[in-house]
Amino acid sequence: MFFGLMNSPATFQAFMDDILSDFMAEGWCLVYMDDILIYSTNEQEHQERLRRLLQRLKDQDLYLKPHKCEFDVKEVVFLGLVIRPSTIGMDPVKLAGISDWPAPTTVTGVRSFTGFANFYRKFIGRYAEIARPLYDLTKKGVLFLWGNACQDAFETLKRKFSQQPLLQIPDPSKPFVIEADASK
Known part of the structure; x- marks a missing residue:
């Protein structure tokens, strides 16, 4: 081949x-x-x-x-994730420059940031809600105006990524709560 x-x-x-x-x-x-x-x-x-x-x-x-x-090994980096026996985390190498990421000045810049952020979205609670102002800027026909809502969303996501949250492997001996949004 x-x-x-x-x-x-x-x-x-x-x-x-x-x-x-x-x-x-x-x-x-x-x-x-x-x-x-x-x-x-x-x-x-x-x-x-x-x-x-x-x-x-x-x-x-x-x-x-x-x-x-x-x-x-008890820890392995696999496809941008750090996998351990009881947790999954974000690869610190991938997060290294996040705090220095400048605010986007174009739609392409917003797409670049949201593309990165979307890969790790499962680590950020309420990701869609936080990132909405950024995604709204990428819609067809929308004029690029970087306002306070966009700056707040951008800074909030950068801050949350820098905290390097972990996903916990579920404990099957404990009860599970499943929440779903049935709207639309």
Whole structure:
């Protein structure tokens, strides 16, 4: 497969999804292109899953570069997230310049910031409500006027990102509360 071709990444992703589909269906394997994450609740289970994964890759003539692999770790950065046994956080490397991000002066600048912010939206409570003034600026036919509401939204999001909130892994022994907005 030639990776200079337009559909090569999609083809490779489909291939990886296909060969590891049963592992993903069992709920212990995540795959994005050539990044594979497996997780387990104990070491014995993990060793067995790792053995199965490595055998599957070998059967498909796929090989790993050991220097690019991490084994038996309690924390891993995967697709912009820091994953630990009980929490998921934002990658501090990705957040490094957030406090210095200047206020956008164009619609393109707003889209750049909201594109970044949207990736981490699940970490910010009431994200849509906070970011609404910024998204309103990107609507077709809207004149770009950076007012107090936009500045407040921008600064609030930057502040919330700098606090580096964590998502807690649910405890299945505790009750769950599910809230949904049924409007529209």
